[in-house]
Amino acid sequence: MPDRSGIPEETADELYDDAPVGYLTLAADGTILRGNRTLAGWLGLPDMTELLGRKLQQILTPGSRIFYETHCAPILRVEPALRQIALDLRRRDGSRLPGLVEWRRIDGPGGALLGHRFMVVDATDRRAYERELLAERERARASAEALARLNAELEARVEARTAELVQLRKMESLGQLTGGVAHDFNNLLTPIVACLDILQRRAALDARNAALVAGAAEAAERARLLVSRLLTFARRQHLEARPVDLAGLVAGLGDLVARAVGPMVDLAIEAEPGLPPARVDPNQLEMALLNLCVNARDAMSGAGPLSIRLDAVEAEAVPGAHLAPGRYLRLRVRDAGIGMAPEILSRAAEPFFTTKAPGRGTGLGLSMAEGLARQSGGALAIDSAPGQGTTVSVLLPEAEAAPAPLPVPPPEPPRPGPARTVLLVDDDALVRAGVADMLRDLGHAVAEAASGAAALDLLDGAAPDLLVTDFAMPGLDGRALVAAARQRHPRLPALLITGFAHLAASELGDLPRLAKPFSQVQLAQAVERAVASVPAAADD
């Protein structure tokens, strides 16, 4: 009934036909019985007549038709309703209308399924958002995965780093321990070597005693070598690093290696031509290479191919070695031996780690080689697997300057220098006595002092020709003593005796020095060097 405005009330047909949703009434098998104008319009039809008698499936896209038949139709058979289903309708022109669909069941008498009321809203916008949302979620999932991967990688890296650090600390403390022990041994060896030296030179020994002394001297020499290997590992060895032509060094080493490894080992040496020199102590390097070759021989039970190859690589080419950027000379010693299992490989370069029978290996070969490489600014890399043989690479930094020719070893018999007055200072009575004996044996007159302070007292008097002092002493150390002595006698020559040969030149000043233990010959030469290096006169 019209109200006062004269506008008639909505009719039910009007509400049905012009509703903002599409309506259909469907038979149980999906046949379209009735529909509204809104839906006809959406589908691009003037009205519903064209659709009557056709099936719902026929106004769906093929994909939606499958979904309807497989997922919706079965449920519609047994459930009273189905809501919020995404289905695409197909317009007359073939385009797609994304819809959101609901069905409500119409029961006949006795509860039999008569058909459905079908309702659809235009879900174009919603579906577009949904697509974006899904794409966004996919992106989020992908980045979450990438993040998880990254995290796992980071964790692995941190773990590896931590393990490395632990190993480093262990080596560090082992190094300190070893260095300390080696230093004490050096102190003990000094008088032993000195005494034996003097005995051999001076005492009139019968053949049997001479043999005994020679045996003792040989043992002392072996002990000295051992200590020096310990010091190398502890990186406290005094390295005479200089530019070295490695190709020449390796070629020169060939004979020695061949002899050391025996005739059954097939030795091949290859060097890339035209390589720059490396910066390293050549004597130490020879010793290290020899050791590696002996390891190789042992791994091959004395027979098989052994190669030493020399080339140059950039630091990045050896990622595990933590080298500073730049070019490195690489010496590779490769054998076809038994190789190492991972648990051996990880410990092989530890000092005292050996798998050899007691008395057969010291376990210092690889640690010494590594110590040398590291102290020279390079690295040692071992590549090995059981049954695959082993390659040990020694990486050494390229030297800037041209290599000096290998030095000619100094002539053995000391030219007896002129007799001099020497003030000898050492807090260790044993060492002091030994060195004093050696000096006296060389013809010098020796005054002894047990500390820097005692020495300065003596220096208040007349100046000796030379001050020979231990470096490491309680109270005044060797360098301070020399400085104090030179306040009294500015041109006083001085010689520092050091156990810790690693001390940098800056710590010792440019004073002449002699590393413990030393032979009488070395002492004689050092004395002459020291006297010759008297500082230029300042005031007289």
Next chain:
Amino acid sequence: MDLLRRNNVKVLGRGTRPLVFAHGFGCDLNAWRDVIPSFEDDHRVVLFDHVGSGGSDLSAYVSGKYASYDGYVDDVLEVLDALDLTEVAFVGHSAAANMGLLAAIRQPERFSSLVLVAPSPCFIDDGDYRGGFTREDIEGLLEVLDSNFLGWSRAMAPTIMGNDDRPELGDTLSASFCRTDPDIAREFARVVFLSDHRADVPRCRTRSLVLQTQQDMIAPVEVGHFMHRHLPDSELVLMTATGHCPHMSAPSETSEAIRRFLDR
């Protein structure tokens, strides 16, 4: 692993002749609800869900295994073996019709007969063969699956079915619908609608019944004829029922057709 739990196997009936029902894509074992009563008296009725559907153990779904029918066929044979069934009459709807076909080729001795309800060995048109769909159509299906199982509707799941007032509906088709895992649905859809087993049809020697309805918009009547032509020992029944799920829309016509075939 407990196979019976994995495939949600149910054994009913008072008879001994084994009759196994396998549901198609989008359904679960509830689809057979109105068909089984007429077989319970004289059959051992076995119902189960494919892994990934209905009440199966979703954790048993491994993508690689179920990327082709083979994984599903393995499961069918394992279930039959676990129940120690021989002389099996196997009723498979749509996708499961293919599973029955392939299982019978693999172990012919285990099956006495196959009932293939609305089968199709290949849904994609190919030359003269009319499967009913193109690959693009299947892409459209995958999109619709996503919209329903990944999108907004998914968030609305409890209200979708309109049975929020019937919480006791724990084990129903609509409950399965709500549980559908979108990734599984996608992969199953690819297996069902993109694989082509036409070459396998003639290799099945088991006695078979093809049940073809009127106006099946998924497996057209030509496909029913194709099946009948290529299955060596088959009968074709053109039903008066319409649509792709005669066992639901016309359960008595369906069970009568099955019974006539089995009793012969």
